[in-house]
Each structure stands twice: as structure tokens, then as C-alpha cells.
Amino acid sequence: MHRIDCPWCGVRDEIEFAYRGDATVKRPEAGAGVDAFYAYVYERGNPRGWHIEWWHHAAGCRQWIKVLRHTLTHEIRATAKAGDTVTAPKP
Amino acid sequence: MSRYSAFQLFVNAFTGHRSWPRAWRDPAPKPAYDVVIVGGGGHGLAAAYYLAKEHGITNVAVVEKGPIGLGNTGRNTTIVRSNYMFPQNHHFYEWSLKLWEGLEQDLNFNAMVSQRGVLGLFHSDAQRQVFARRGNSMRLSGIDAELLDRDQVRAFVPLVDLDNGRFPVMGGLLQRRGGTARHDAVAWGFARAADRRGVDIIQHCEVTGIRVAGNRVQGVETTRGFIGAKKIGLAVAGNTSRLAQMAGISLPIESHVLQAFVSESLKPMIDCVVTFGAGHFYISQSDKGGLVFGGNIDGYNSYAQRGNLPTVEHVWSAGVTMIPALSRVRVLRQWGGVMDMTMDGSPIICRTPVENLYIDGGWCYGGFKATPAAGWCHAHTIARDAPHEFNRHFTIDRFREGLMIDERGAGPSPWLQ
Numbered sequence: 041m042h043r044i045d046c047p048w049c050g051v052r053d054e055i056e057f058a059y060r061g062d063a064t065v066k067r068p069e070a071g072a073g074v075d076a077f078y079a080y081v082y083e084r085g086n087p088r089g090w091h092i093e094w095w096h097h098a099a100g101c102r103q104w105i106k107v108l109r110h111t112l113t114h115e116i117r118a119t120a121k122a123g124d125t126v127t128a129p130k131p
Numbered sequence: 132m133s134r135y136s137a138f139q140l141f142v143n144a145f146t147g148h149r150s151w152p153r154a155w156r157d158p159a160p161k162p163a164y165d166v167v168i169v170g171g172g173g174h175g176l177a178a179a180y181y182l183a184k185e186h187g188i189t190n191v192a193v194v195e196k197g198p199i200g201l202g203n204t205g206r207n208t209t210i211v212r213s214n215y216m217f218p219q220n221h222h223f224y225e226w227s228l229k230l231w232e233g234l235e236q237d238l239n240f241n242a243m244v245s246q247r248g249v250l251g252l253f254h255s256d257a258q259r260q261v262f263a264r265r266g267n268s269m270r271l272s273g274i275d276a277e278l279l280d281r282d283q284v285r286a287f288v289p290l291v292d293l294d295n296g297r298f299p300v301m302g303g304l305l306q307r308r309g310g311t312a313r314h315d316a317v318a319w320g321f322a323r324a325a326d327r328r329g330v331d332i333i334q335h336c337e338v339t340g341i342r343v344a345g346n347r348v349q350g351v352e353t354t355r356g357f358i359g360a361k362k363i364g365l366a367v368a369g370n371t372s373r374l375a376q377m378a379g380i381s382l383p384i385e386s387h388v389l390q391a392f393v394s395e396s397l398k399p400m401i402d403c404v405v406t407f408g409a410g411h412f413y414i415s416q417s418d419k420g421g422l423v424f425g426g427n428i429d430g431y432n433s434y435a436q437r438g439n440l441p442t443v444e445h446v447w448s449a450g451v452t453m454i455p456a457l458s459r460v461r462v463l464r465q466w467g468g469v470m471d472m473t474m475d476g477s478p479i480i481c482r483t484p485v486e487n488l489y490i491d492g493g494w495c496y497g498g499f500k501a502t503p504a505a506g507w508c509h510a511h512t513i514a515r516d517a518p519h520e521f522n523r524h525f526t527i528d529r530f531r532e533g534l535m536i537d538e539r540g541a542g543p544s545p546w547l548q
Contacts, residue, residue: 108528
């Protein structure tokens, strides 16, 4: 069980959350072209290691939060509000 | 190396089965090969076998980081079927099922292929329409499908609770030619058959890099040194992103963990594969008597070959809803495998932007049933440097071109596929 420290609600079980994927992808500018939008919609870094990701506290405060989680150990090292910056440790 | 037969079994009984020859060699890697297949699971071993058998390419190595068959090949629920909706999938999976049907004679290995029928239950009028449409779509492509009503479901699999209060069963879509196979034996059978045709199976040899010069592959860096290769095929589902990144290729894939379970051994109680339509749950019974079952992926990026308890509870509750008799069954083992989840739920078997590098991956959780055809198509694509008709839709470019094969209609959300 992941225990996720929601910045708004405190530590809660993962069952309250919905996973929403990689939080490092950035929507390109409108005129950025097909390649940029293809990369935005489809391509993912998919690291085996630290991953910055969105979780939606669907059964709680309903905020989207950022979580720094390790994809091999499932360790959660940091959580943050959606607008905050989270940086992954060097592998 | 001797051919397995009833006579051999008889003869070896006299020596207490202690004098069987080893099933495949344990060679040291040669400096270079015509083709190096990365990944010694069912898919990689099948690719090597069909390269040798169908295309006469025998200077082939399969490199595997551990022992063969211990990745997803040994971590699935062993179901084989071809009950897909879209024609792009029909021809491929039906070819796979046909290969399954002749596999044991072809490989001279008992893979325990059992065409016991795969039944998917539906629970509402809308779901009946969807299932009927899928069945009709299959029949138009010459694949067997039967729509069962309630009474037929009751007769086919009596333990299902047809009248459960929340999700009453209205019927099911049955593919009688579907069933199960012994997953380990599939890896062993392909390994032995490939080895007999001259393929080197190199275990405990992890690929740490792919050497590319002038946009053309040169070989693989491994924990046992550099191995040169004119062509390289990746069959490393779960880790396809990481291997492709070694060659500078970014893929539309996320890795997710999928759990599976096996119960204590029981007397025969389920003689088919049955799947619950109101949740995600599928179950069959192995020849040892254990119930083998699974559900959906955990739903977050993961390379851990183990899952979490919320999914365990979800899977079991779906199972008990479908078959209340399961409530007192004890589960012996539970494990996880790492799935390549693509952005449309369909696989990738194709050439790549790097010359002479080929990918067989993106299997989501449908890789086991695809094993023979995936190896067959991968081998064809490597040997001819062009896809076969059966896999020409399974490209990386389909995402850019808007030609997704999205059976579930879930859009680019890998954790929903």
C-alpha cells in the first residue's frame, strides 16, 4: 500500500487516489508542430527509478498533487501541490 | 540430442529418468552473430526458433539477463485466445492460436495446450450488444465465437452465480478454441527447439548498452562483454522503453505492474477459462488443481515485480462476486510482472528508426497468447527487413499517424488500457 502525504489532507492510503501519470510532460505552445504534440501526448520517459507523477485525490480533497516516487522500490520521497516544483534525485 | 517420444519415456524409465540429455546447451557467447535477440522469454526464444526454421538464419544468439522464462513468460495466467474486435488484431491473434494448435508437434515438446474454451460474461443489455458485435466481427474473419444465453452459461460453468444481486449474468461470449497452455513449457519448448537448430541461448548475460554507428546497430554491450550483431531484435516486454533508450529511441510506453494469483490445489471445479464482465477478473484451473486468476494492472508506473494490496482485494472481491465458492479458497501465491503498457493497448512489432534494430514489445497484458505469432512475425520482420501482413499495423508510427488500434477505446492513458 502506498501511503501518500497529500499536502492538503495529510497522509492517506493510495485507495483514495487516482493515478494520472507522468507530471513532467509539458503541453507545447499551440504552434509547436506535430512532433512536439506527438511527444507530449504519447512519448514517456518511463524511468526505472525516480518518477514525478500526478495523483488525483479523488476520494479526498479532489486536488491533483505531485508525487516523487521510485518505480522499482515504490518509495515515496516527496509530495507537493500541483503548482510546486519537484526535482528528482540524480540516479 | 534425442527426440522426445513415448518410447524414449519408456526406455528412460529403466534408469529412473536420470539419463535424459540436457535440453539445451550452455554456450559461451561468440564474438559476433548474424542476429542477436535480447530477451530469453517465450517471445525471444520463439523469434530465434522461427528465424532458424522459417528463414534458415541459424547464426543467432538469445541473450537473457537471468535464466530463461523467468520474466513475464513465467508470470502470466497462461490464457490463449483470439477473441479481439479489430481486424488488425484478428489476423495476428488467430495466426497465433493456429500456431498454438500445432505447437507441440512442431516443437516436440509437451506445452500442455488445452483448448478448454474461454468464456466472457456480460451483465447488461449494452454489454450484450458489445459482446455480440465483437463475436460477429470475429466470425467475419473466420474465428469461432458463440453467444451463450443464461442457461447455456449455467450449463458451461455451473459455479458462476448468475443471479448475484449487483451484476446478474445475462450470457457470455464463448471461444471454444481458446484455452490455456503451460507457460514454462512454452519457454522450454522453444528453447530446446531453437537450440537444436543451432541457436545459442546465453543466460545470465544482461545487455547494458546497444552500440550504434552511423544509425546502424553494431552489437550489444553485455555483462559478458561486447557481442557483435548484424541485426538486433528486442523481446524484453516490461523493459522495452529502457532498451530502446539505449539506442536513442523514445517509445509511447509506460511500464506497469500486473498481479496474478494461484490458490491451493483443489479437485476439478472449473474446466474452462471464465472472465467476469462487470469487473476485471479471469480464472482457470491448472492441471495440478490450483486456481489461476488475475485482474487489472495496479495502475501506476512500476518496475517492481510485485504488486500492492488494494489490487489484491479488488481482484478477489470480483472473483467472489462471480463465483461465491471462491470465498473459502486459500491463495497460495501471488506475484507481479512488469507490463509494457502502450498508449492504445496494442503491441509493437516493427522496424525502428535505427537500422537493423527491431522491436517486439508493448504487449500490455496480452503477451502470452501472442508468443508463437509474435516470435514468428518478429522473425519475419528481422529476416526480410519488412513486416508480415499480420504485424504491419503494429508500428510505432501508428500513434503519430492517428492509426491507433484501441480495443478498449480508452485513449492515450496506458493505465486504463
